[in-house]
Amino acid sequence: MNTKTFIKKYTMVIALVVVFIFFSMWTEGRLLYPQNLSNLLIQNAYVLVLACGMLMCILTGGNIDLSVGSTVCLVGAVAAQMLTKHNMDPLIVICLCLVFACLIGMWQGFWIGYIHIPPFICTLAGMFLFRGFGRAILDSKTIAIPQTEGSVGKRFLDIFASYIEVPGVDTDKVKWSAFILGIIIAAALVVITVLNRIKKAKKGYKQASALSQFAKVIVIDFLVLAYTWKIAHYKGIPVMAIWVLAVVLIYAFITSKTAFGRYFYAVGGNEKATKLSGIDTKKVYFLAYTSMSLLAGLSGLLVAARVGSVNGDTGNSFEMDAIGSCFIGGASAYGGSGTVGGVVVGAILLGVINQGMSIKGLDNNWQYVVKGAVLLIAVIFDVVSNKKTGKAG
Amino acid sequence: MAEYILEMKNITKEFPGVKALDNVNLQVRPGEIHALVGENGAGKSTLMNVLSGTYPFGSYTGDIVYNGEVCQFKTLHDSEEKGIVIIHQELALIPELSIGENMFLGNERKGRFGIDWDKTYYEAGEHMKQVGLKEEATTLIKDIGTGKQQLVEIAKALSKNVKLLILDEPTSSLNEEDSRMLLDLLLSFKKDGMTSIIISHKLNEIAYVADKITVLRDGSTIETIDNEGHNIDEARIIRGMVGRELSDRYPSREHNVSDKVGMEVKNWSVHHPIYNEKKVVDNVSFNVHRGEIVGFSGLQGAGRTELAMSIFGRSYGTNISGELRIDGKDKSLRNVRDAIEAGLAYVTEDRKGNGLILEQSIAQNTTMARLEKVCSKGIVDINKENAVAEDYKEKLRTKTPSVQQAVGNLSGGNQQKVLLAKWMFADPEVLILDEPTRGIDVGAKYEIYCIMNDLVAQGKSVIMISSEMPELLGMCDRIYVMNEGRMVAEMPASEATQEKIMSAILQSDKK
Numbered sequence: 001m002n003t004k005t006f007i008k009k010y011t012m013v014i015a016l017v018v019v020f021i022f023f024s025m026w027t028e029g030r031l032l033y034p035q036n037l038s039n040l041l042i043q044n045a046y047v048l049v050l051a052c053g054m055l056m057c058i059l060t061g062g063n064i065d066l067s068v069g070s071t072v073c074l075v076g077a078v079a080a081q082m083l084t085k086h087n088m089d090p091l092i093v094i095c096l097c098l099v100f101a102c103l104i105g106m107w108q109g110f111w112i113g114y115i116h117i118p119p120f121i122c123t124l125a126g127m128f129l130f131r132g133f134g135r136a137i138l139d140s141k142t143i144a145i146p147q148t149e150g151s152v153g154k155r156f157l158d159i160f161a162s163y164i165e166v167p168g169v170d171t172d173k174v175k176w177s178a179f180i181l182g183i184i185i186a187a188a189l190v191v192i193t194v195l196n197r198i199k200k201a202k203k204g205y206k207q208a209s210a211l212s213q214f215a216k217v218i219v220i221d222f223l224v225l226a227y228t229w230k231i232a233h234y235k236g237i238p239v240m241a242i243w244v245l246a247v248v249l250i251y252a253f254i255t256s257k258t259a260f261g262r263y264f265y266a267v268g269g270n271e272k273a274t275k276l277s278g279i280d281t282k283k284v285y286f287l288a289y290t291s292m293s294l295l296a297g298l299s300g301l302l303v304a305a306r307v308g309s310v311n312g313d314t315g316n317s318f319e320m321d322a323i324g325s326c327f328i329g330g331a332s333a334y335g336g337s338g339t340v341g342g343v344v345v346g347a348i349l350l351g352v353i354n355q356g357m358s359i360k361g362l363d364n365n366w367q368y369v370v371k372g373a374v375l376l377i378a379v380i381f382d383v384v385s386n387k388k389t390g391k392a393g
Numbered sequence: 394m395a396e397y398i399l400e401m402k403n404i405t406k407e408f409p410g411v412k413a414l415d416n417v418n419l420q421v422r423p424g425e426i427h428a429l430v431g432e433n434g435a436g437k438s439t440l441m442n443v444l445s446g447t448y449p450f451g452s453y454t455g456d457i458v459y460n461g462e463v464c465q466f467k468t469l470h471d472s473e474e475k476g477i478v479i480i481h482q483e484l485a486l487i488p489e490l491s492i493g494e495n496m497f498l499g500n501e502r503k504g505r506f507g508i509d510w511d512k513t514y515y516e517a518g519e520h521m522k523q524v525g526l527k528e529e530a531t532t533l534i535k536d537i538g539t540g541k542q543q544l545v546e547i548a549k550a551l552s553k554n555v556k557l558l559i560l561d562e563p564t565s566s567l568n569e570e571d572s573r574m575l576l577d578l579l580l581s582f583k584k585d586g587m588t589s590i591i592i593s594h595k596l597n598e599i600a601y602v603a604d605k606i607t608v609l610r611d612g613s614t615i616e617t618i619d620n621e622g623h624n625i626d627e628a629r630i631i632r633g634m635v636g637r638e639l640s641d642r643y644p645s646r647e648h649n650v651s652d653k654v655g656m657e658v659k660n661w662s663v664h665h666p667i668y669n670e671k672k673v674v675d676n677v678s679f680n681v682h683r684g685e686i687v688g689f690s691g692l693q694g695a696g697r698t699e700l701a702m703s704i705f706g707r708s709y710g711t712n713i714s715g716e717l718r719i720d721g722k723d724k725s726l727r728n729v730r731d732a733i734e735a736g737l738a739y740v741t742e743d744r745k746g747n748g749l750i751l752e753q754s755i756a757q758n759t760t761m762a763r764l765e766k767v768c769s770k771g772i773v774d775i776n777k778e779n780a781v782a783e784d785y786k787e788k789l790r791t792k793t794p795s796v797q798q799a800v801g802n803l804s805g806g807n808q809q810k811v812l813l814a815k816w817m818f819a820d821p822e823v824l825i826l827d828e829p830t831r832g833i834d835v836g837a838k839y840e841i842y843c844i845m846n847d848l849v850a851q852g853k854s855v856i857m858i859s860s861e862m863p864e865l866l867g868m869c870d871r872i873y874v875m876n877e878g879r880m881v882a883e884m885p886a887s888e889a890t891q892e893k894i895m896s897a898i899l900q901s902d903k904k
Contacts, residue, residue: 205776257772259764266761269750276708276739276747277762277815278729336752 008385012330012342012378016349023356030359031352034234037227042161042306044351045240046072046299050322051329051343052251053295056288058326059255059264061271061335063119065289067108067126068296068322072315074134075101075300080143080310083153090156094301101297104130105290113285123289127319135312142311145304160243160305163235175236182228186221193217240302247295252340264288268335324371325350328378349374397458398423398588399444399557404455406436406443408832413439414453415612421557421590421605426583428603428620429592431634432862436612437592438482441559445479446472459557476556480546482565488535493517495534496549520548524578540571547578558582558589564598565694576602594692596627596899608633627899628892635862635891643867644839646846650870651683654721655854656737656823661715663696663703669711673699675878677715681823681854686845688869688886689858690894696878697858698742701825705739706732719823733762738821740812742828742858744805748812751801755793755811756782758800762819785814789844806837813844824848825856830864842868862891876901 007014024031031037050068057063079097082088108126111117146153166177193213200207231237255261266274267284275281299318304310329346331338350371357367399421406414414436421427429437442448444457446466457464459475466472469479486495493514502512517530526544528537534545543563550558560579564572572595579589579602593599599606600623608615608630615633618625663674674696681687689697702709704717706729717724719735726732732739741748749758759782760767767778782796789810793803800811809829816824826845830838845868849855859865865872865886872889874882874897882897 200776203776205779257775259768259771259773262757262764262773265753265757266750269753270747272747273741273750274761276705276729276741278706278733279761280728280730336750 011381012328012345012349016345016352019349019356020352023352023359027356027359031356032230034230034232036355036359038231038234038238040348040351040355041244042238042240043355044347045244045306046303046318047321047325047347047351048244048344049247049295049299049302050318051325051347052247052340053292054319054322054326055251055255055331055338055340055343056264057119057292058323058331058333059268059335059338060285060288061268062333063112063285063288063335064123064319064323065108065126065292065296066120066123066319067130068292068299069315069318069320070127070130070134071101071104071293071296072300072303072318073310073312074104074130074137075297076304076310076314077134077137077143079156079301079304080145081137083145083156084143087152090152090159093152093156094159097301098294098297101300102290102294104297105293106286108293109286109289112289113282119285119289131312134314138310138312140312142309144309147308157305157308158239160240160302161308162239164237164239164242170236173233175232175234178228178232178236179225181237182225182232185228186224189217189221189224240306243298243302247298248340248344255340265336268332268337270336321347321350324375327382328375330378330382332382333379346378397421398460400456400458401440401444402456402458404440404443404453404457406439406448406453413612414443416455417609417612417614419607419614420617421588423588424583424586425588425604426579426602427588427590428599428606429590429609430594430596430599430606430630431609432860435609435634437609438561439612440609441479441561441590441592444472445469445477445559447479473553476554477559478550478553478555478557479559480543480550480561480563482562484539484542484546486534486542486545489533491531491533492521492528492537492545492548493530495545496520496530496552500553516552517548520551521545523551524548525574538571539566540568540574543567543571543575544578547575556588558587560589560591562592562594564593564595572598596630599630600625600627606630610634628896631892631895635895642839642863644843644846646850648870649850650685651852653683654680655683655685655719656681656856657716657718658704659716659718661700661704661717662713663699663710664712666709666711673710673878674703677875677878677880679873679880679883681856683822683852683854684849685871686849686855686857686869688865688872689856689875690862690865690872690898691860691875692898693860694877695875695898697875698827699878700875701739701827701856701858704732705729705737705825708739733819733821736820736822737825738762738816738819738823739825740816740827740829742831744808744812749800749808749815752799754782755786755791755796755798755800755803758811759785759796759814759818762815766818781818782814785818789814790840804833804837806833806840809833809837809841810844813841817848821853823854823856825858827858828860829857830859830861838864862894865889865894866891874898 054065057065075097078100079093082093082096083090108122111122112119145156147157148154164177165175169176169180197207255264263274263279263284266279267281271281300315303314325347326338326343327333328349329338329342329344331343353370353374354367357370397420401417401419404414404417417436417440419440429440431437443453446468449467450465459477464475487498496517497513502509502516504512514530521528521530524544524547526541526548528541534542563575567575576598579591582589591603600620603620606618606620606625608618618629618633657680659678661674661677662672665671665673677700691697699709703713706726707713708729717726719737724735726735745751756778760778764773767774767781779796786793786796791807791810793807800808803811829841845855845857857865857869866889869886872884872886872894873880874894876898879901881901884893
């Protein structure tokens with residue numbers, strides 16, 4: 001791999017590194033404080049979760065879902081009411097809320113996939129509808145989730161917004177469990193890579209070069225260890241990180257390994273050809289939007305737990321963060337290409353910019369300007385570089 | 394005045410891999426109606442696109458001399474300024490706009506503030522009178538029939554001060570009466586001194602209006618026939634269009650047609666998906682034996698693609714009726730998946746539009762129709778997929794550095810091979826190939842033919858839809874001829890000639 005293709009392949013990763021170093025220096029290292037690093041993840045958890053779902057929609061042909069912010073609000077409102085008014089068990093609340101989110105998605109997926117309502121319009125309608133329902137359920141008030149010990153509200157918060165603490169291992173100063181988890185993940189990555197190579201070698205398949213593969217693993221391992229080392233010195237592993245990690249891994253697996261995931265790329269690449277290959281394209285649209293709303297529902301729960309309350313403006317413009325992350329992360333605006341890994345990088349890039357600017361105390365307004373500029377540059381880069389290589393677009 | 398109003402000298406135009414025009418010459422006298430005839434792909438439309446500037450100066454070689462001066466048209470606009478106007482086969486009118494608006498689109502009648510609508514509609518009305526169109530200029534295009542839309546196109550040309558009118562298949566979508574009206578209109582323009590060039594497949598119409606007939610074949614001018622008396626024999630034109638020697642452009646094969654019928658279709662009818670009352674395929678019956686290559690001949694729009702797609706899991710049309718048997722068993726295929734599982738494969742005509750995913754790799758495209766064959770429990774075994782793709786790459790001799798290459802980076806011939814690989818991997822018993830060699834060079838064509846021969850040697854059935862008659866004659870065991878949705882002839886390839894096929898089509902037109 002020469003320098004040019006390397007830069008092209010890892011543009012956004014390089015951009016992330018540059019931005020990260022820049023903000024670390026600009027904030028005189030404050031960005032690197034354990035607390036800030038921990039918050040970076042927690043505050044952007046919803047973006048990561050939503051962006052995974054949004055990627056599936058975008059893959060089908062650059063289609064977006066504008067309603068996710070409103071769905072976050074609606075599901076959060078439902079959860080908050082169940083917890084406060086009806087005192088329901090948090091596990092039941094979570095299950096019901098996710099089923100409800102799924103139904104919202106099926107509603108939208110049905111119109112988009114089977115009746116061919118343009119996604120932009122259908123989800124714009126959803127954006128109004130669900131925001132309205134959400135506010136109606138909240139009765140235009142802010143509903144706080146009760147935090148008293150032993151209440152259902154507290155148990156709900158524990159499921160999403162607490163930190164993992166292993167008695168005996170963790171001390172007040174250092175949560176060793178976090179670092180141990182980091183070591184386990186790092187070791188697992190090495191083992192998986194080695195096993196994969198052995199399997200390939202046995203069957204005589206082509207291998208990627210050992211150097212590049214192991215270099216990649218080493219870099220990722222280093223980052224995992226460094227990050228877990230840092231958060232070990234704060235409150236340890238946030239439970240929210242586990243939720244996010246699970247969603248990201250599941251979606252990464254679906255998009256890269258399964259036949260089902262392949263269909264999303266196929267529909268976005270060439271819908272007619274996909275149809276004529278015997279793939280049910282309507283179902284693909286249907287499931288893209290169903291999964292999107294399911295994740296929006298999950299985000300609603302995450303956000304409700306992190307903030308501790310829900311109001312009519314909860315989730316406002318979340319869809320834009322998710323869409324932005326996808327495009328910054330290299331998803332094609334015409335569909336058919338994009339990876340979960342890229343989207344994660346895009347989301348973190350946005351998160352770092354946000355966090356860095358907040359630490360520096362910069363006005364909220366300027367954060368919008370920077371976000372907008374980054375998004376535009378990323379997409380211009382995508383379109384221009386694709387033109388040069390002669391791809392469709 | 395110069396002897397010729399238009400002279401095109403030694404025009405050569407190449408597309409990647411194909412020479413569309415090879416030293417073509419065309420001479421048109423002022424005030425005549427000049428017909429351009431030839432098979433599909435002979436280069437008629439390409440020649441007219443060169444003339445009109447659609448293919449700009451520099452993308453071809455040769456000279457265009459118009460009214461005694463050498464012209465270098467870079468855009469459509471340049472040629473229109475000189476009075477050369479082309480009316481394409483597919484009408485370029487915007488249905489939601491009125492006749493008047495369409496007529497002056499891009500050429501608006503400007504007043505002091507914006508568009509002068511009174512002037513627009515007044516002038517539109519004048520031009521409509523010239524073509525005998527009795528409609529209000531404010532009527533929307535979508536509210537008038539195709540025949541009248543064609544007249545609007547001509548009126549639009551008149552509004553541009555046309556000196557040389559080019560009509561590409563003007564009557565292909567018109568009925569008998571409208572066609573005759575249009576042709577008479579051309580004759581009346583001729584009396585006023587206008588020159589026209591008309592491209593048409595309908596030889597009776599050409600005999601009726603044309604003064605000179607230039608025959609193109611395989612991108613070369615064959616001859617220019619005089620038709621001053623308007624009494625030319627149609628067979629004379631056909632001979633010019635198809636008269637070529639068949640050399641060994643087709644690999645030989647043993648004709649081992651089995652008695653077993655691979656697929657049989659009876660009384661198949663398909664209606665247009667939007668205009669439900671229009672029958673696109675009308676009561677068609679045919680069969681293909683195992684080990685047999687059956688050809689479908691016909692002009693563009695004869696309903697062959699629609700027939701194939703409607704059989705292939707109802708991918709086209711509504712109100713599909715008829716019987717379908719595969720290996721003697723009745724089948725009802727509700728969707729493409731059913732069709733694939735029943736052992737059918739349809740290799741699409743338009744490989745870029747609806748055959749391949751250009752930005753995906755060869756490997757991904759190869760397995761697309763039967764992805765489950767390289768999956769276990771829904772998880773794609775990438776290694777197995779690559780192995781399959783490598784296998785087909787070797788078998789079909791696809792030229793590519795790696796099966797990870799995006800299909801869009803391949804040449805047309807190699808793309809076609811990937812498309813074939815995709816459907817061979819689906820392991821069908823009956824393969825329908827729709828224009829399998831369109832737009833690819835002679836060498837790649839030969840290789841595609843070899844693959845077809847291999848398939849029938851394995852006892853599979855192949856249906857080949859092609860507009861190139863020599864290819865059908867060279868490859869098939871049996872040839873069906875379709876025209877306007879109906880099956881008009883069936884003949885063994887050994888008895889078929891291009892003249893026979895052409896006259897079968899033309900005779901059915903007359904009925």
